[in-house]
Amino acid sequence: MKYDYLIVGAGLFGAVFAHEAKKKGKKCLIIDKRPHLGGNVYCEEVEGINVHKYGAHIFHTNDKTIWDYVNGFVEFNRYTNSPVANYKNELYNLPxxxxxxxxxxxxxxxxxxxxxxxxxxxxxxxxxxxxxxxxxxxxxxxxxxxxxxxxxxxxxxxxxxxxxxxxxIKRLPLRFTFDNNYFNDKYQGIPIGGYNKLVNGLLDGIETRLEVDFFKDKTELMSLANQVVFTGKIDEFYDYRYGKLEYRSLDFKHETLDMENYQGNAVVNYTASEIPYTRILEHKHFEFGTQKKTVITKEYPTEWSGNKEPYYPINDTRNNEIFTKYKALSEQDNIIFGGRLAEYKYYDMHQVIASALAKCKKIFN
Incomplete structure (x- = not known):
């Protein structure tokens, strides 16, 4: 066997696993069907601005170990998420x-x-x-x-x-203080220079192949390594034998504008039903940018279908029952499943990293 691990998916789970495996002297190959590394945290540079291509990614955690871990690859800034809500042209602070x-x-x-x-x-x-x-x-x-x-x-x-x-909505947090900091977590920020620096740091010295569809050459690819780490959709891995799991998806409309500052905040939510998008991001504000132009992104929630990106698992009774069957199947196989799609749960970034580190600790210690 050429590799110890074939890692399917170059998002945070795959990148952290590969990094930890390499530290233990293991040889890894990471493949991804996209033309870039980083999964949904990938940033594209436009006009000197790091554009969050797949929606806002704001790192926040109370776990000092995780915070120190990510800061070991790239320094994080002091960005604090303080969104504003626009309802029929009235503005309100959130939370x-x-x-x-x-x-x-x-x-x-x-x-x-x-x-x-x-x-x-x-x-x-x-x-x-x-x-x-x-x-x-x-x-x-x-x-x-x-x-x-x-x-x-x-x-x-x-x-x-x-x-x-x-x-x-189990509860709706009401704060009786004048505090617009959205997250209660002790640590939060954005990597200075964007998330690609974090992912590239994790994958330094690890072989990667992009635009590789695992399912087109599944048998051949799996034969390259002793073990597979799979971070894609668990139902797809098992050829949908118990049915398809459901998701909500998003469409993003990115625009470069010839102005310095469009909305004065990184995140503005549009809460009126007649506006089709849920929010507008202005990416330069994540890193306190002073560029001459600005890039905004409108987020349109949409029904998920096979050709769209699956973002939010719909954890209702039906889907959870289907997932339980796939999970039972996965426990019989010599395959490591991890991340949002393989575990069918909504993860924040720090939770994905914690999940990957916990998995590595179990395997390598």
Whole structure:
């Protein structure tokens, strides 16, 4: 055998696994069907700006070990995610905090804000929420729901809020402080120079082959290595024998504009249902850029089909039951499955890295 590991997919899981395996003296080959490394964290440089090609990737974690790990490959900046919501040309700070409550009701103290929310929740009078709409109304009342949740959520899922299960919104964090920092995590930022620096650092000295479709030469490729690490769709690996798992997808429309600053913030959410996109990203603000031009991206949520990129697993009862069957099958095979698609779960970046490191610790220690 030429390689110890054939790693299918050059995203974060595959790159971390390859790096750790190399440290243990293992020989790895990474293949990816895309023309670039990095999976969904790949950045394309346009006008000197690192454009997040597959949506905003903002690194955040409370785990110092993970934070130190990624900073070992590239220094991260101090970017703090503070999105703004645009509802019919009114602007609101996110997450829901004292700034938001002032913008909605002109209240200035936590006590006043709590009183308004409690009164609106009481007026709704929902005791046993049967769907997402009722759940949200029972948590935050009509104003926040109507202006900041309803349209955005319906676009995201492609379903009416009354048709979505209540459990999607288990809780809605309300902050009674003037704090626009979206994440509660201690560590957050963006790699200085973009995510490609992180991925290239992880894959330094490891053989990679791009634009290789694993499923076109599956038998031949698998014969190259003692073991396969697979980070693609687990149902596709098993030829959909128990049926197809479902996802939501996204379409991205990137535009280069001949201006220095389009919206003054990296992320602006559009929460009205009549606007077809959910948000506009302005990439230069992730790295405090001062370039003469700017690049924006509109994100359009869409139904997933086989030729689209699968982004968000739909972890409802039906899909979870199908995945359980594939997982049982995978446990009988000498194949390592890892990452968002192979594990059929929504992962943040730090969680993917933690999952790959845990897998490596189990195998190599």
């Amino acid at each position: 829901f905090n004292m700034n938001t409550f002032y913008q909605l009701w002109k209240v200035k103290t936590p006590e006043e804000a709590k009183a308004v929310i409690a009164e609106q929740v009481r007026e709704v009078g929902v005791k046993n929420p049967k769907n997402l709409e009722e759940q949200a109304l029972s948590l935050v009342g009509k104003d926040i729901y109507k202006k900041l949740i309803k349209g955005y959520t319906e676009k995201q899922w492609g379903r009416k809020a009354t048709e979505l299960p209540a459990f999607i």
